[in-house]
Amino acid sequence: MSATIRDVARRAGVGLGTVSRVLNNSPLVSDATRQRVLDVIAELDYAPSHVARNLSLGRTQTIAAIAPFFTRPSVVERLRGAEATLAGSPYDLVVFNVESVERRNSCLQTVPRRDRYDGLLLISLAPQPAEVAAMRSAGVPVVVIDKTVPDLPCVTIDDQAGGHMATYHLINLGHRRIAYLSDPLRDPLNFEFTSSQDRYLGYRKALANAGISFRDDYHVSGPHDRYEARVLAQRLLAMDEPPTAIFAASDTQAMGVLEAARDCRLRVPHDLSVIGFDDIDVAAYLNLTTIRQPLFETGARGVEMLLTMLENPDRTHSNERLPVSLVVRGTTAPVAG
Amino acid sequence: MSATIRDVARRAGVGLGTVSRVLNNSPLVSDATRQRVLDVIAELDYAPSHVARNLSLGRTQTIAAIAPFFTRPSVVERLRGAEATLAGSPYDLVVFNVESVERRNSCLQTVPRRDRYDGLLLISLAPQPAEVAAMRSAGVPVVVIDKTVPDLPCVTIDDQAGGHMATYHLINLGHRRIAYLSDPLRDPLNFEFTSSQDRYLGYRKALANAGISFRDDYHVSGPHDRYEARVLAQRLLAMDEPPTAIFAASDTQAMGVLEAARDCRLRVPHDLSVIGFDDIDVAAYLNLTTIRQPLFETGARGVEMLLTMLENPDRTHSNERLPVSLVVRGTTAPVAG
């Protein structure tokens, strides 16, 4: 079908090794020979076989990314950061979308294979110790994004600080009855705590610092979903003593809260303050006050770390924590007198 | 490092060919031998090298997808459909995100290589004739999603019917002053017409059928972006004789229209009817009337077509057009008396 290195060698009247050296920019070729080989390559429209080269070199030039719920804006943005960073490298990015525990398990079990991928990016997915051990013994470099996993380099944000920041902002506005609406603190997909848990801790800490006692009934949680959040928020707003502000663990859930406020004919922010988390694209559109986390950057940084690990296998990598910031928009205001 | 087929053969006391036959479920192995080999494979925790097998078989087991603007909900949903369908196959999905003309060109030039990908999925991206020719001569099977390209199998929706449907819905509600807000009808990324163009034709046709004369100043276009759409809509609403209904070529742009309506203190749908296109996730949240197109399904269907092309290289594939439907929600209403 297509030309091989042998065709080039024959045509150029040189040996296989010489063509290979030209291809790999080895200095051990005379200029004249190099030019001749280059000419033949152009003439034959020859391109070296990626697969053959990889077999010979014992690599795949491919990085796998496993991420839950593709469609979540936060995940997409992280993926976008990863893709953008990889675009400047010779690596391909193959993606796996996880939407069930079965698929999570099968991906985590089958994907980390040294002969298939040179590196693995785990987005918002925390492997269990046994799975970490399997990855290690498979020899696949792994970087985790948006989760902290023992023995694995991680890129995270300071969820606790974010939770504190959000709550503190509300307290500063005079709110005392502040609810927290989140995902379940334990994540069925990961058998471990979610970032909602850390944001919760920040929330608790901010309350405590301000001398506001925590009310159990002001914390509600349910699936990461706008509709679920709406129902939860409706429940909060129907209480005898409803909160004057709601901190949602994600912008998506904050959207559900806004919807519930509308259902109850509450004006935001006059009757109810709402703050989200993530600063996804729509947050600006909704004029939603939120905690911004650098989504794109975590994806990009994760890939950077992975790439340096590939170049330098023995260097160990520590965790990195990217900063969050408060973005004040129009859904939070001083508590109504 | 890891065990090879030779290790297995030696250990099981059989030949290379026999192990290979066991791996490939060839019936030409006695049960006793097969079991022995299987035992050794389990014992050695052997897994055949993907790369080596691919080199030998002359394939890559990889499909590339090139898509513009990852972050657009419609693109993500298509990608999700593609990934989900591929998950049941032995193929990997590698993704390329295109956000500039340069990257578009470089992707379209470098990705279609037979030795790198077994198949190519083009999402909302239309190659030019020269590029199509290059793909053909490279021998890479290609399926196009959301664009119609001569000589290439395509999965599309009936944009013109959708445009007609949206406009007809508004006319039915008594609207006569109906504006159309869209992307530029010509797409800089694709050097060709966009789906906005076909929706535009449907819009024009519906107007004509109803005996409503087309007004040039009721058609505005700009980049596919909420903010741009907002500005465009503001301009429409500031006209001496503003439209009573706006048909936006995408839900994302419809969001900008809603925003502009809010800016102008217009109540939707009482003062202004708004209809979108796509039925992305947020549409339901915004209670947006829209034209639903099967995004996930186009991705899935595109992959299915590609897979059958891979199995059966000589069968030619025709284009497929998936149906759209009107989803009436709360942003359209009879024109105010």
Place this chain on the structure above:
DNA sequence: GTGCAAGGTGGAACCGCTTCCAAGTATACC
């Protein structure tokens, strides 16, 4: 003129798998 380092070069061996052919071993049938 000889010796030697350094620059160029060819090609066998190898990466790990599949495939195909030759050959061995039963079994069946006459």
Place this chain on the structure above:
DNA sequence: GGTATACTTGGAAGCGGTTCCACCTTGCAC
């Protein structure tokens, strides 16, 4: 017992690269 038939089986060759070693030139110092 001989031979045709059907299973099994081993392993060389090939997929298309890279690498390493041996070998050949040069050029330069002595």
